[in-house]
Amino acid sequence: MADYDVGEAKMFAKWHATRNLLDNEDFWADCRVLLLNKVFTLPFPDTEANRAVFAEACAKYSECIVPTLFKQVPVSEQELQFMKENIRSGIRNIVRSKNDVYLDMSQGCPFSRNRSCSIKKFCPDFCSRFPVMPPFVSVSDDGETFYHLQVLACYPEVIDVIKTLYKMAFSNHPEIVILPDLSVVANQ
Amino acid sequence: MPIFDQSESMMFAKWHGTDDLQNNEEFWTDCWEFYLDKTVKLPIAMSDRVVETISSRIVCPPHACNDCCTTYEKLRMTKEEAEVMSIIGNPDLKYEIKGDDVILDISGGCPFLKDGACSAYDKRPPTCRLFPILSPCQTRRSDMSVFDQLQMRIKCDTSFECIKAIIKDACDRFDLLLLPDLTLLHKDGSFVEDILEL
Structure with missing residues (x-):
């Protein structure tokens, strides 16, 4: 269970009796309201092309909301080195925990100017990919690794992109069932 | 997003879009097939009515499946129940006394299981009588009161019939909605946050 x-409970209660949710516009309107701010693990690979669709849909939001949502942002050693080489003011919010490195955002982002990023060219992948999140990694029974696209639905436009991707992928596949929480199951 | 296991995904794939699942016998047939050995934790308190619903259905004869005799490693009972079974002072049994309870070591099989039958059948403690109800999970309601929450394993026809009867009863009495993974929701979409008392 x-x-x-x-x-999600509200969505299941309202839409449990509707089989075809993909083509139901009222359902998608509810998703834009009730499923906001959730992280979705999507049945698509974490590719640059897939990430770009979300970036494009959210481009109109110039404000960076990463510091309002996360207290720490993960950063690799290579990214950190690149930032150090290019940011003259220095980086004072580095936090190290065992083998991981983070930028501390608990006091806000030191690179935020008028709620916009002042280091866009040098910012960590986590920030530049947002609202796409680090991929969800799964390993199949035969040992193959999959990197699933994960996205935070911080704007209604993210739900719109999911809708477009689902329609493109599943419109002619009656064996695929979309559930009210936007998870996808296959009727075998 | 909720994480569904494989059997739950298959049940959703088949049954999403069907209303009133609790009254659909074909759905219950699928539950039996897909959810065998699944532990079902319901938002329902272990009330007298629930215990009665279960005990009236679970009537396992002494030579029945013996699952209760081999599933557990330790069997907890009260001192009175242990005395009735002549456990206390018996040098052949491994047990420890904790407060008012006696915990009998049954790892490797219950010592009362003889030739495939319970040799203490009439004196057996509630844990054995109510198997496959698992020890209730202590849960706090929103008013901070603590309740014993029902959890049960779908282990045999009888346990399955018990779960089915309890879920149907809960749906009727509290106007609940049943999802294909056996989750119960209020029809207005609010969670069954509190443990319900049937």
Whole structure:
């Protein structure tokens, strides 16, 4: 038995009896409201092209909301080195925990100017990819590794992109069932 | 997103879009097939009514499946129950006394299991009588009161019939909605946050 949050429970209660959700515009309108701010693990690979679709849809939001959502941002040693070489003011919010390195955002982002990023060319992958999140990694029974696209639905436009991707991928596949929380199951 | 296991995904794939699942016998047939050995934790308190629903259905004869005799490693009972079974002072048994409880070591099989039957059948403690109800999970309600929450394993026809009866009863009494993974929700979409008392 899975754990549902409040929004997901509402979606299941309202839409449990509707089989074809993909073509139901009222359903998608509800998703834009009730499924906001959730992280979705999507049945698509974490490719540059897939990430770009989300970046394009969210381009109109010039404000960076990463510091309002995360207290720490993961950064690799290579990224950190690149930042150190290019940011003259220095980086004072580095936090090290065992083998991981983070930028501390608990006091806000030191590179934020008028709520926009002042180091866009040098910022860590985590920030530049946002609202796409680090991929969800799964390993199949035969040892093959998959990197699933994960995205935070911080804007309604993210839900719109998911809708477009789902329609493109699943419109002619009646064996694929979209559930009210936007998870996808296959009727075998 | 909720994480569904393989059997839950298959049940959702088949049953998403169907209303009133609790009254659909074909759905229950699938549950039996897909959820055998699954532990079901319901938002329902272990009330007298629940215990009665279960004990009226679970009538396992002494030579039945013996699952209760081999599933557990330790069997907890009260001192009175242990005395009835002549456990206390028996040098052949491994047990420890903790407060008012006696914990009998049954790892490797229950010492009362003789020739495939319970030799203490009439005196057996509630843990054995109510198997496959698992020890209730202590859960706090939003008013901070603590309740024993029902959890049960789908282990045999009888346990399955118990779960089915309890879920149907809960759906009728509290106007709940049943999802294909056996989750219960209020029909207005609010969570069954508190443990319900049937």
